[in-house]
Amino acid sequence: MISQDSSAADSSEVQSLMPVHRRRARFRVRGNELAILGAVVVVALVLLAIFGPRLAPYDPYKLSFTEKLKQPSQDHWFGTDEAGRDIFSRVLHGTRISLRVAAIVVTIAAGIGVTLGTVAGFYGGWVDDIVMRVADVFMAFPGLVLAMAVSAAVGASIEAAIVAVSFVWWPVYTRLTRGQVLAIREEVYVQAARSIGASDGRIMMRHVLPNIFSVLLVRMTMDIGYAILYTSSLGFIGLGAQEPMPEWGRMVATGRRWILDHSYYSTFPGVAIFITVLAFTWLGDALRDWLDPRMRYGQ
């Protein structure tokens, strides 16, 4: 759908005189200020995850009972927690934890989901039926509730949260991949590959998967954000990371005990979650516009 706002309509004549690629470029930049911001923040977050622990002014685990629950100040930008630990340093360390956990979750979920989805879409028939019906059953659960049960079963820890969220998430990738594979399976180049005797494995790896890579990349980028939201929710209800690990959801939960007098404690880790998730969804949007030509004018 082409944008119908009035400014676009006014300049439509001018635009029609422009070379196509210039018009595209204009559309892209104009719709994507947020996306560029998202990309910048994501790069900054990744750098923080790598170098953050070195930049942190204090050791995030160092107890200091003379510095308990200090309000934000020049010495402690985000204040200190109940054990006198510097909250700013802990939030910085949390970046690495959250990004790593989310990356692992998305990799596992996509790994299982894409494999099953490719097989289901490619072979069709009963294989497709079985895989998709199992995926349907998983998707019939409310996500957080199932993740909670799995996490409780595995034992509350950050690893349990990873297992639980991946366990809930893979059907999303199965469904997405299967849909894409079904369309690509009928393409001439796949038929051609088959006619020259390429094996199924080769067709899937060399002809099918590369063609759905961009769609998967978009989805995975956005899901990094949502995986952080999920794992921090589990952390918040006590099923994910445990004390004293500086995981953002866990920190918000611990800060609750002093919420009225020391609201900064829960505030900053929450802001960190919010900004990180936002950045990844914006970046995901941007990638979709760049990589999927059908969506390019979709704004």
Add this chain to the structure above:
Amino acid sequence: MGTYVVRRLAWMILVVLGMTLITFAITHMIPADPAKIAAGLGADASAVEKIRQELGLDLPLPEQYLFYLKNLLRGDLGRSILTSRPVLDDIKDYFPATLELTVLSMVVTMVLGVFLGILSALQQGRLVDNVTRLFATLWVAMPVFWFALMLQILFYGKLEWLPPGGRIGETVSPPPHVTGMFTLDSLLTLRFGTLGNALVHLILPVTAVALTRVAEVARITRSSMLEVLGVDYVRTARAKGLSEKVVILRHALKNASLPIITTFGLQFGYLLGGTILVESIFQWPGMGRYAVLSITSVDFPAVIGVTVVASFSFVLVNLGVDLTYRFADPRIRY
């Protein structure tokens, strides 16, 4: 229609069976020995063995699954370790509170979301549209539990306008038990003071849960409406001089409603999840708080009980959504 409903119900039974298989698998994944946990600390080996037999844990796995199914059918979800009552009884106590919060959040989400979506579509590119879209972009990233805390800090801590939590004021006695939902019960027994008090207690939790989903509903309504507003029959309706209200509500919205109904089912799942997170913040004595308490005290039967009940209600809502299509769009024949 008849065959469709039968087919849909049959599929639902299969899904539910699949779900029980998954929850059964989860129960058998626990590293700890459930018989030991059920027997309690310091129980001797013979007592543990007796409980193992009672719980059917000495049987081969397929038989254990049948045993588990049979118990489920009888409504036996096991006994809570925390409260030492049957889990189903506990859930019966906690479920109405959660249902009240979820249903009210659902109403707010749908009404506000659809309203903002329509407004946004009609005022495309103007202030309302831009604000709604910005809100939608921001709120997908909002951690519900954190937003709830911020609301609590602002409206209770700083402004002191609203109570920090609970379902009803300490000085107010709850309405007589009819459904277990305080708002409905006080309405049914005509206790308007109690109703007001219960509603005031609902403001913060409902806002926290609903706002995170409003944006999504608004986005879907907007794009669905935009699509419909451009078609011929809407132009015809306008051309023959129908009032804008009739055009929007009767001609456009009705035809744009399928994607909105679809999202209803999905939103229910999200709201249920949101409720679980928010309940413990507002000391809302519902299933979420029960689940969190059971998690922290490793009360495994309770956690699974909550999972089963929450999942079944999600399946039921989605069945309802599917059946509603027929009424929203008479072209759909099953």
